Amino acid sequence: MRHPFLLQLLLAYVGVCDVRGVSEFKICAFNLQHFGESKAKKEDVMHTLAKIITRCDVSLLQEVRDSKQKALPQLLERLNKYDIYHKYAAVASERLGRSEAYQEQYVFVYRTDTVTVTGQYQYPDNRPGDVDAFSREPFVVRFKAPKTALKEFVLVPQHTSPANTTKELEALYDVLQHVRKMWKTENVMLLGDFNADCAYLSKRSRQKLRLFTENSLSWLIKDKTDTTVRSTTSCTYDRIVVHGDAFVNAVVPFSAKPFNFQLEYQLTEEQALMVSDHYPVEVLLKNGTAKLSFSLFLISLLTFISR
Numbered sequence: 028m029r030h031p032f033l034l035q036l037l038l039a040y041v042g043v044c045d046v047r048g049v050s051e052f053k054i055c056a057f058n059l060q061h062f063g064e065s066k067a068k069k070e071d072v073m074h075t076l077a078k079i080i081t082r083c084d085v086s087l088l089q090e091v092r093d094s095k096q097k098a099l100p101q102l103l104e105r106l107n108k109y110d111i112y113h114k115y116a117a118v119a120s121e122r123l124g125r126s127e128a129y130q131e132q133y134v135f136v137y138r139t140d141t142v143t144v145t146g147q148y149q150y151p152d153n154r155p156g157d158v159d160a161f162s163r164e165p166f167v168v169r170f171k172a173p174k175t176a177l178k179e180f181v182l183v184p185q186h187t188s189p190a191n192t193t194k195e196l197e198a199l200y201d202v203l204q205h206v207r208k209m210w211k212t213e214n215v216m217l218l219g220d221f222n223a224d225c226a227y228l229s230k231r232s233r234q235k236l237r238l239f240t241e242n243s244l245s246w247l248i249k250d251k252t253d254t255t256v257r258s259t260t261s262c263t264y265d266r267i268v269v270h271g272d273a274f275v276n277a278v279v280p281f282s283a284k285p286f287n288f289q290l291e292y293q294l295t296e297e298q299a300l301m302v303s304d305h306y307p308v309e310v311l312l313k314n315g316t317a318k319l320s321f322s323l324f325l326i327s328l329l330t331f332i333s334r
């Protein structure tokens with residue numbers, strides 16, 4: 028070999044790519060089960076939350092019940108201390124819910140170095156023809172993520188109320204159509220705790236949902252996947268659904284799954300339940316420029332060698 032140094036350089040570069048390849052762009056959705064002051068006071072719970080949330084480029088957090096608006100800033104501070112390689116910011120909806128006594132916020136936490144927020148839209152309480160369909164109307168956010176194959180996408184969150192799951196998921200289809208028109212985009216993901224299983228949504232009711240029958244939609248978290256922590260339950264409540272071919276093609280095949288943090292961090296069931304009774308669900312997006320930059324590098328290297 029005439030150029031051992033170059034070979035080493037090449038191997039080093041491939042090594043770097045492999046390491047980074049492990050951390051492709053990750054989108055997560057996590058029902059934090061009553062996240063507020065009392066959880067924020069528990070050191071080990073906050074530590075586990077920081078570990079979980081900093082695995083993701085964008086996380087949808089649900090059941091944020093932070094009435095005094097203190098727990099969320101504390102969580103963000105945690106994330107930024109725990110992961111020194113990225114900066115985290117958040118956009119949050121209003122407090123949503125039919126009764127004053129029970130309200131939740133949707134919160135998107137994201138890495139500011141890989142993602143920017145380019146639009147926000149709170150779906151209204153009463154649209155003509157759809158009188159107060161939701162308990163917690165979707166807080167729709169558009170993101171720009173230049174390093175992903177998709178570049179830009181919209182996330183539509185939903186935490187259904189168990190009593191009205193079917194009705195709310197039907198209405199979510201209308202939200203999707205509205206958002207597509209409003210922002211002239213096909214790249215839409217619907218995600219969250221849909222309660223789309225067990226006692227709240229039968230298989231038969233689900234098969235009638237437009238969200239399910241429409242060909243342009245792909246349900247990425249498969250049935251019989253357990254998204255609940257309790258060993259006595261096994262339900263696929265939390266879901267990730269993508270719209271359009273471009274989105275499906277941008278997803279790393281078979282990467283959509285729950286993150287079993289109990290197993291991963293070796294917690295007891297009791298310890299895990301202190302964090303939440305749900306697992307987060309997650310999916311990876313392909314890196315848009317990796318192959319191109321690597322081939323450009325190879326071409327220039329070969330050109331250099333052959334001179």
Ligand SMILES: *[C@@H]1O[C@H](CO)[C@@H](O)[C@H](O)[C@H]1NC(C)=O
Nearest residue numbers: 044047048174314315316317
């Ligand atoms: C993904 O794209 C970024 C930006 O172009 C690049 O720096 C990074 O190395 C790529 N990741 C992989 C796995 O090659």
Ligand SMILES: *[C@@H]1O[C@H](CO)[C@@H](O)[C@H](O)[C@H]1NC(C)=O
Nearest residue numbers: 125159160161162188190191
């Ligand atoms: C279910 O929907 C009905 C009719 O829209 C509403 O009155 C009721 O409060 C909803 N239940 C819950 C738990 O949100």
